[in-house]
Amino acid sequence: MEKRYVIGIDFGTESGRVVIADVEQGGELASHATLYRHGTIVEKLPGSGKALGQDWALQHPDDYREVLKQSVREVLRISGVRPEQVIGIGVDFTSCTILPVDAKGQPLCVQERYRNEPHAYVKLWKHHAAQEEANRINEWAKESGETFLARYGGKSSSEWMVAKVWQVLNEAPEIYQAAYRFVEAGDWIVQQLTGNWVRSNCSAGYKAFWHKQDGYPPRQFFKQLDPRLEDLTDTKLAGDVLPLGTRAGELSAEAAQLTGLCPGTAVAVATIDAHAGVAGSGAVRSGQMVMAMGTSLCLLVLSHNEVSVEGVSGVVEDGMITGLYGYEAGQPAVGDLFGWYCDQAVPGYVQEAAAKEGVSVHTWLEQRAAELKPGQHGLMAVDWWNGNRSVLEDADLSGLIVGLTLQTKPPEIYRALLESTAFGTRKIMEAFEEAGVHVNEIFACGGLPKRNRLFMQIYADVTGREIKIAAAAETTALGAAIHGAVAAGTERGGYPDLAAAAIQMAKVREETFRPIPENVAVYDDLYRQYIRLHDVFGRGGLVMKELKRIKRKLSNHSE
Ligand SMILES: Nc1ncnc2c1ncn2[C@@H]1O[C@H](COP(=O)(O)OP(=O)(O)O)[C@@H](O)[C@H]1O
Ligand SMILES: O=C(CO)[C@@H](O)[C@@H](O)COP(=O)(O)O
Incomplete structure (x- = not known):
């Protein structure tokens, strides 16, 4: 049989990355990234310059x-693979990233009449301006005795589908009316590739309250939330929800022209980017955990059992690997937090020194931070620069560094920020253990493991666990390609299911990160201090919320 290949397309926060993989051997034959020209739009709309609100x-x-x-x-060009040799395509996307589209699948924001309407654009996963709607969903779920939120650690997030769509309805009802559907961007890409309106069980399950047996919450729930939402799931969220690995359709002639691939190529149901990292790391068994470490950090745990875990973002049957419950929890600012420090808060001399040495500011700071011993800088940070998405589930929490003195240097702060995210991860891992979801093997994937060794060693030391690293440089894109191989099916030379494909196509590096005992002891001590800050500022103290309230009030006045 002629060699067969699959393509994985990974839509991250800053760029889209594509890999091509050999169906039998896996790995990445070639990869290519395209940066998003508009990036993340946080201040004003492109073109009109219309100002956006806080947390958009x-x-x-x-x-x-x-x-x-x-x-x-x-x-295709780099690998020399011919389009006819590509049997399947898989897509992963950040989530919950949604957009309103018309009946042809055209986004409203590209239509002349809606170009200047912020609500017509894609709301990125980290759009946090629907916190009031999320609060109301949480309150009403509690009051009405609905139990679906138990699958989401008891709280829904402002990042998710219903809160975001409701914000559109509240602030721009004409956009809500004009939208034929609100779709996850991953499902939209699949629609653009195949012409089929298909929703993924992964994004619907983790981000839109959909459940394999129960479907969406009842109409009554939505009606009492807001009478205008009564038919939400039958209208704006309508569409068949299909499981991961299913063939969503075949590449249309138009999409074939756009991509250079052959019409008829199998296209898989989309998956969430972090979740694609599970297959991309070769994790397919109960007790395995994958840390998808990039702009944000997602912890993904596979288990035979379904239980309630404090602060879990969601648990979905078949949500990562068919036949297992997939738990997701995570932190919404990790790479982003380090990026913020490098871009916004280091003194000019650091940037100059890094430029002179021809390294990135990250690398310059990492090299110097690695010379410090744990605890030597006397600092402790909490990692909520983009709110808390785990045990505290609160987008209104913010960042904090304690212990700063006139002697504090940038590499010390950088190290404290790296450590803060590791402490946040340990807190989540403890919540899993306490709930009886045991983790016996840890894999890391995403952009950070390959970029920052100190970061990885700190994770091993803070958690006291060995961490294996997925071999693929673009693990999530490889994961998406694995979904493509399953969508192709055995009849086209692919695989029968995700586990079979992942075992064959994904590998880990030989080198692992192991905890260093003397570091573990110091970090145990420091972690206790982290928990103190976590509880004082996250559970009881209102300081961060009050600061946001005052800021909101002032910015409303100045609008
Ligand atoms: N050397 C580094 N150390 C730590 N963080 C880094 C480093 N280089 C880049 N970053 C951060 O990594 C993030 C990008 O992660 P990546 O996994 O490549 O993308 P995405 O999250 O979009 O999938 C950015 O937020 C950036 O600030
Ligand atoms: O929220 C999720 C997954 O549920 C991610 O899509 C989101 O955190 C963005 O991920 P990246 O860090 O950009 O890969």
Whole structure:
């Protein structure tokens, strides 16, 4: 049989990355990234310059089409693979990233009449301006005795589908009316590739309250939330929800022209980016955990059992690997937090020194931070620069560094920030253990493991656990490609299911990160201090919330 290949398309926060993989051997034959030209839109709309509110985060869907146009062709060119040899395509996307579209699938924001309407754009996963709607969903679920929130650690997030769609209805009812559907961006890409309106059980399950047996919460729940939402799931969220690995359709002639692939190529149901990292790391068994470490950090745990875990973002049957419950928890600012420090808070001399040495500011700071011993800087940070998405589930929490003195240096702060995210991860891992979801093997994937060794060693030391590293540089894109191989099916030379495909196609590096006992002892001590700050500022103290309230009030006045 001629060699067969699959393509994985990974839509991250900053760029889209495409890999091409050999169906039998896995790995990445070639990869290519396309940066989003508009990036993340947080202050004003492109074109009109219309100002956005606090905590908004939008994207432009043309940037995603550019990835399809540029990067798919590039991986074909670099690898020398002929389009006929590609049997399947898989797509992963950040989530909950949603957009309103018309009946043809055209995003409203590219239509002339809605171009200046912020609510017509893509709401990126980290758009946190629907916190009031999320609070109301939480209150009403409690009052009405609905139990679905138990699957989400008892709280829904402002990042998720219903809160975001409700914000559109509240603030721009004409956009809500004009939208034929609100779709996850991953499902939209699949629609653009195949012409089929298909929803993924992964994003519907983790981000839209959908359940394999029960479907969406009842109409009555939505009606009492807001009478205008009564038919939400039958109208704006309508569409078949299909399981991961299913063939969503075949590449249309139009999409074939856009990508340079052959019409008829199998296209898989989309998955969430972090969740694709599970297959991409070769994790397919109960007790395995994958840390998808990039802009944010997602902890993904596979288990035979379904239980309630404090602060879990969600548990979905078949949500990562068919036949297992997949738990997701995580932190919404990790790479982003380090990026913020490098871009916004280091003194000019650091940037100059890094430029002179020809390294990134991250690398310059990492090298110096690695010379410090744990605890030597006397600092402790909490990692809520983008709110808390785990045990505290509160987008209104913010960042904190304690212990600063006139002697404090930038590498010390950088190290404290790296450590703060590791402490946050340990807190989540303890919540899993306490709930009886045991983790016996840890894999790391995403952009950070390959970029920052100190970060990885700190994680091993703070958690006291060995960490294996997924071999693929673009693990999530490889994970998406694995979904493509399953969508192709055995009849086209692919695989029968995700586990079989992942075992064959994904590998880990030989080198692992192991905890260093003397560091573990110091970090145990420091972690106790982290927990103190976590509880004082996260559970009881209102300081962070009050600061946000005052800021909101002032910015409302100045609008
Ligand atoms: N050397 C580094 N150390 C720590 N963080 C880094 C480093 N280089 C880049 N970053 C951060 O990594 C994030 C990008 O992660 P990546 O996994 O590549 O993308 P995405 O999250 O979009 O999938 C950015 O937030 C950036 O600030
Ligand atoms: O929220 C999720 C997954 O549930 C992610 O899509 C989101 O955190 C963004 O991930 P990245 O860090 O950009 O890969």
